[in-house]
Amino acid sequence: MSDASINASTVRAKSHADEASFGDFFALLKPRVMSLVVFTALVGLLAAPVPVHPFVGFCAILFIAIGGGASGALNMWWDADIDRVMKRTKKRPIPAGKVDEGEALAIGLALSGLSVIMLGLATNWFAGAFLAFTIFFYVVIYTMWLKRSTPQNIVIGGAAGAFPPVIGWVAATGSMSLEPWLMFALTFMWTPPHFWALALFMRSDYDDAGVPMLTVTHGRRATRRHILVYTALLAALAVGTAFSGIGGSIYLTVAVVLNALFLRGAWQIARRTEDDAEADDFKVERSFFKLSLLYLFLHFGAILVEALLKPYGLGGWS
């Protein structure tokens, strides 16, 4: 056997092993992030005081999810270089060698256009335009600009993840009011403590990739204080939302309990030294991060329950 044939067979074997499956292309859409988008957009849609045909509602959520997934693919295309460095993202389809960067770009652009047009056709063009702006904000403002240039990347970039309930509301009503912006603010204020807690215990990842997270630029002490301040502001907002059109006694109960727990966690994080954290392998930071996931899910869940009970004379303050 010649050297050329050995090399050719080696190359073929490698390319076969690395060939992308349908699941690899689906992974480009960040399914876990998409599940948050689906849930919050659904709550926005159902909390709106306008009935939507179930099939139109399903399509609206689907296209919002596809738009969110498309921006995830474009994010992976742009961030392929740092994804190769970070332990958390090394197995994503592009760094793993399954999907080419060009393929991710093509899929991201195609699905962005498709989702915006289809959402506009299925519901209204205000919602379609809002989805287009959200994709633009996440890809251009956050991924291309802020993420690598400012430690406030998470704060401002969090807006992109906070838009889905507003899009859901607009898809149902075709107009805007205070309530969807309260849901926006809830997610917006939740994002920094959530990601900063992650940055505290995944520290080498962001350092290695050169992403200017607050932990890198202002130090870990400052990050701990920032988590506490943002959590206090979030708690005031979350409890205050109970007295708006989307709140009620169920939501208030959930908000009081969860925010008490969240504030306690943030207080513990702020008081801990690095030695304390190293000693128990960031136990408090890890549990705060897990609680943050439950926090958002249960707040939106409570808004959903209030909305679903309203037709039966329950829910809300009436």
Add this chain to the structure above:
Amino acid sequence: MSLRKTHELHQRRFSRNLGVGLTLAAFIVIIFGLTVVKVSGTDFSLATQEVQN
């Protein structure tokens, strides 16, 4: 005439081809469903107008 043996490439890319096929089929169903709802359904749009009024 016998059927041709499936090429190795087809077996290797079966999951991808199946996924794309099912996705396209689902898209057709969605377009059809939306068309039916938009053309025939007036209940929800009337209810919307009532709320807005």
